Amino acid sequence: MDKICLIIALCFALCCHGLELNLIRDNPGLPAAQTRCGVLTCEERIVDINNSDAKGLFSSIVSLKTFKRNTNNSRGERGIVLGSVSTETPNLTLVTNDTKIFGVLDDKQAKIQVELFKPDDCQSDYSCQILGVDSKGKNLSSIIKLTHQGQTRSPVDIERWIYNKLKQIERSAHDVTESWNDFVLQYRIDHRLTSLQDKIELLETTNKVETGQTSLIANISRRMDRIGSDLKENISNTFLSTVREEQDAILNASQGCKEFDEAVATTNTAFLSSMNRGFGQIRDSAHENQLASAKQIQSINESLVSTTTSSLQHKESHVQDNHKQIISGSKDIVSKISSKVAIIFQSIMMDMFRPTVCEKGMVPVLSHGYPVIYPNSQSKFQFPYLCDPLTDAGGWIVIQRRSTGKINFHRNWVEYRNGFGYLDNDFWLGNENIHAITLTGTYELRVDLRYKGKSVFAQYSQFSVSDEMSKYTLRLGIYSGTAWNSLDYHNNCGFSTFDRDFDNSQSNCAEKNKGGWWFNACDVVNLNGDWGGHGDKGMEWDGFIKNLKSVDFSEMKIRKVG
Numbered sequence: 001m002d003k004i005c006l007i008i009a010l011c012f013a014l015c016c017h018g019l020e021l022n023l024i025r026d027n028p029g030l031p032a033a034q035t036r037c038g039v040l041t042c043e044e045r046i047v048d049i050n051n052s053d054a055k056g057l058f059s060s061i062v063s064l065k066t067f068k069r070n071t072n073n074s075r076g077e078r079g080i081v082l083g084s085v086s087t088e089t090p091n092l093t094l095v096t097n098d099t100k101i102f103g104v105l106d107d108k109q110a111k112i113q114v115e116l117f118k119p120d121d122c123q124s125d126y127s128c129q130i131l132g133v134d135s136k137g138k139n140l141s142s143i144i145k146l147t148h149q150g151q152t153r154s155p156v157d158i159e160r161w162i163y164n165k166l167k168q169i170e171r172s173a174h175d176v177t178e179s180w181n182d183f184v185l186q187y188r189i190d191h192r193l194t195s196l197q198d199k200i201e202l203l204e205t206t207n208k209v210e211t212g213q214t215s216l217i218a219n220i221s222r223r224m225d226r227i228g229s230d231l232k233e234n235i236s237n238t239f240l241s242t243v244r245e246e247q248d249a250i251l252n253a254s255q256g257c258k259e260f261d262e263a264v265a266t267t268n269t270a271f272l273s274s275m276n277r278g279f280g281q282i283r284d285s286a287h288e289n290q291l292a293s294a295k296q297i298q299s300i301n302e303s304l305v306s307t308t309t310s311s312l313q314h315k316e317s318h319v320q321d322n323h324k325q326i327i328s329g330s331k332d333i334v335s336k337i338s339s340k341v342a343i344i345f346q347s348i349m350m351d352m353f354r355p356t357v358c359e360k361g362m363v364p365v366l367s368h369g370y371p372v373i374y375p376n377s378q379s380k381f382q383f384p385y386l387c388d389p390l391t392d393a394g395g396w397i398v399i400q401r402r403s404t405g406k407i408n409f410h411r412n413w414v415e416y417r418n419g420f421g422y423l424d425n426d427f428w429l430g431n432e433n434i435h436a437i438t439l440t441g442t443y444e445l446r447v448d449l450r451y452k453g454k455s456v457f458a459q460y461s462q463f464s465v466s467d468e469m470s471k472y473t474l475r476l477g478i479y480s481g482t483a484w485n486s487l488d489y490h491n492n493c494g495f496s497t498f499d500r501d502f503d504n505s506q507s508n509c510a511e512k513n514k515g516g517w518w519f520n521a522c523d524v525v526n527l528n529g530d531w532g533g534h535g536d537k538g539m540e541w542d543g544f545i546k547n548l549k550s551v552d553f554s555e556m557k558i559r560k561v562g
Helices: 004-017 155-267 270-276 275-353 413-418 431-438 508-514
Strands: 019-027 039-044 059-070 082-085 091-095 099-105 109-116 124-135 138-145 149-152 385-388 396-402 442-449 452-467 475-476 479-481 553-560
Touching: 019 059, 019 124, 019 138, 039 059, 039 124, 059 099, 082 091, 082 099, 082 109, 124 385, 155 275, 396 431, 413 431, 431 452, 431 553
Parallel strands: none
Antiparallel strands: 019 039, 039 109, 059 082, 059 124, 091 099, 099 109, 124 138, 138 149, 385 396, 396 553, 442 452, 442 553, 452 475, 452 479
């Protein structure tokens, strides 16, 4: 803000030119020949202003003349011409015993300077006349006079001179404002783009982690499927090999018995015949043994198959449990990552759409309640505050709110000066902060009240709080609303707490009524009183509640109107 004021001041100093006539007198020295007593200067500068309605402004100069009025001449005469410059003779140099005269005329200015050496000349009256045309070709003339009492101008010249200065200041201020607005806009855009790029990179990193996790789960699933398939194939091959070996043994045994029978029959048919009965018994016994062995082998095979199947089922169940655990763990990881991504995305959206100023006509973007305005390098106020963007076109800065009764408002002077509570609960913004806000312009006040579902409001056209040295005195404008005009009783009263008593009562109203307020003697309104208290000791607004009970909601907020 200081930089803007400095730029405007410089522009004012640079742009304020017009027809000027002045005499700068030298300090008197020792008597000597040709000692200069002063310098007379008449000057006019042309300032380019693109305004078709700029009447009385020179767009070009035709001539500039300087006169010395003889005291013997009548008041209506201009006097002796000391020097002149014009479009025909744009340069002038003239030296005499009494004066040295220099003059110049170009596109932007006309100037005549006279060095005076006679003391009487430094006490004489002078005048300066300029002739020229405006941007439409109309002839203009201006005269300025200088007497030894001071400089004089005609009313028309004064009006034209003031108009020129105002137009020049207006143009310079407009150029400075446009340059400053462009700079602020570019800075905000660069800052938002940098923040958004950082958060986009974080989202890309999170997506890469999620993709890697999904790939890992797929690889584990494929490996488990491959292990189960190999295990089933190995068990099946082992079982088939064992069965084949047992069958081969049975066939070999049968073949041996058959060869033995043939050998015995070939060698001793007689013995075979005599022993046929006994051999038949032996053969029957061997056959029974073979059947028993086959049953035993079958039992062993069935037991092996059962054991193998049970083992396979157990391992398959274990594999399925592990697979379920892996899938469940992966889902938990994905869920956590999704939650973090949602939080990050919500933070990005909050940063992008959270308002940076609280002003009338603002569009509420976020759906949750009142936004908190946090300070930044461009903020007018270097403290956070709550903004109501909804009520009556929005733009309200909330300075007090009580809706839960969780915050104690019976506080000392320092706490009320600095503020206390929480912006998402009950709070007092602080007298010093309220004073700083009202210093930036004209503000109006709105007070919203509620008791058992019934709502009313009081509105004042002006609101301000003075500084601490002036006791944070309250100033109010004209009342309107549906609540009674009770707060007007406290207009022009200083703020009081139990340790700083500035009320108009013989008692300590803040100590008596349990809260800091702009007490008179003592109050008809005290929204900082005891929560749920009765009468003067509660949250009071006379005229709203007939039975002197406390209101159950209050909200004080201010909005800039000029």
